[in-house]
Amino acid sequence: MKIFNKKIGIDLDDVIIDFANELIAFLNLKLNLSMKKEHIIEYEIAKLLNIPEEATEKLFEEFYNSQYFKKLRPIKSSIKGINELSKYNELYIITARDRIFYEETIEPIKDIFHSKFESIHFINKFNGNKFLKSDICNALHIDIFIDDSIDNVIDVCQNSNSKVYLFDQPWNRYKIPNKVKRIYSLEDII
Numbered sequence: 009m010k011i012f013n014k015k016i017g018i019d020l021d022d023v024i025i026d027f028a029n030e031l032i033a034f035l036n037l038k039l040n041l042s043m044k045k046e047h048i049i050e051y052e053i054a055k056l057l058n059i060p061e062e063a064t065e066k067l068f069e070e071f072y073n074s075q076y077f078k079k080l081r082p083i084k085s086s087i088k089g090i091n092e093l094s095k096y097n098e099l100y101i102i103t104a105r106d107r108i109f110y111e112e113t114i115e116p117i118k119d120i121f122h123s124k125f126e127s128i129h130f131i132n133k134f135n136g137n138k139f140l141k142s143d144i145c146n147a148l149h150i151d152i153f154i155d156d157s158i159d160n161v162i163d164v165c166q167n168s169n170s171k172v173y174l175f176d177q178p179w180n181r182y183k184i185p186n187k188v189k190r191i192y193s194l195e196d197i198i
Contacts, residue, residue, distance in 0.1 A: 011152070011197065012096045017145050019155040020103040020113070020128075023175045023194070024086045034076040038067065051157055051179045072109055082120055089194025094124040101128040102144045104157070142167035154194070156180055161188055173197060 021027035028045050031053075036043055039057070050056040054064040071077055093099060105113055107130040114128060129148075131139045141160045145153055145168040153170040155161050156177045165172045165187050172188045173196075174180055184190060191197060 010096065011093065014097045014151040015100065015149055016093060016097050016152045016154070017100045017102045017141070017148065017150040017170065018090075018153075018194075019141075019157070019160065019175070020101050020105065020117075022083075022156045022177055023154055024082055024090065024101070025080050025116075026083050027080060028177070030076040030080055031071060034071045034074055035067070038070070046178050048177075048179050049181070051159070072112070077112065080116065085193040085195055087120070089198065090121055090124050092198045093194065094121075099125045100144075100148055100150065101125050102141050102150075102153070102155075103128065103130055104132075104141075104160075105130055106132045140167070145170045152197070154191070154197070158182055158184070161185075 018024060028048060032043050032045060032048070035041055035057075048056060053067070054061045057064070090099065101117065103113070110130070113130075117125065117128065129144045131141060131144065140163050141153070141155065142164045144150070145164050150168070150170045152173065153161075153164045153168070154173045154175055155164070156175040156179075158174065158180045161172050161174045162185060164170050165185050173191045174184055174188050176190050176192045
């Protein structure tokens with residue numbers, strides 16, 4: 009199935025970029041854990057580690073300023089998926105990351121994907137912003153939305169006209185709405 013002339017909104021972390029494995033390596037070192045990706049069955053790290061939200065925010069701040077964050081690389085299949093999707097469609101990144109990490113976010117995207125994306129949209133989820141990903145999807149008239157967060161997928165499914173795909177990860181293996189399709193690679197929608 010080829011997708012043509014669509015606006016596609018794609019989450020960044022753990023859909024395009026392998027965020028979880030570097031975060032896990034950082035948390036294992038920092039907290040003396042032996043966690044693996046398959047152990048992350050909860051999207052919210054505070055709940056997973058049973059620590060206060062403030063402690064989680066401090067950990068993320070340290071992670072974003074660490075070498076682990078600087079080592080983030082794309083998920084292998086995302087390169088081919090992005091290259092194929094960008095041939096006939098407009099691609100947009102819609103990320104929960106805070107805009108203060110704009111340079112750290114945009115430079116690797118430019119280096120790896122060149123000009124495949126029309127723009128990158130930050131919702132600043134972890135800094136108290138009240139924007140939702142559905143707000144961005146509606147503003148951009150996104151036809152197709154892809155994310156790994158079950159909360160974001162449900163939000164976009166309920167509050168926009170976008171067709172929604174859930175990118176499979178250990179933390180989202182719950183029952184999903186009928187209107188949502190689970191995918192295992194960006195190549196699954198090509």
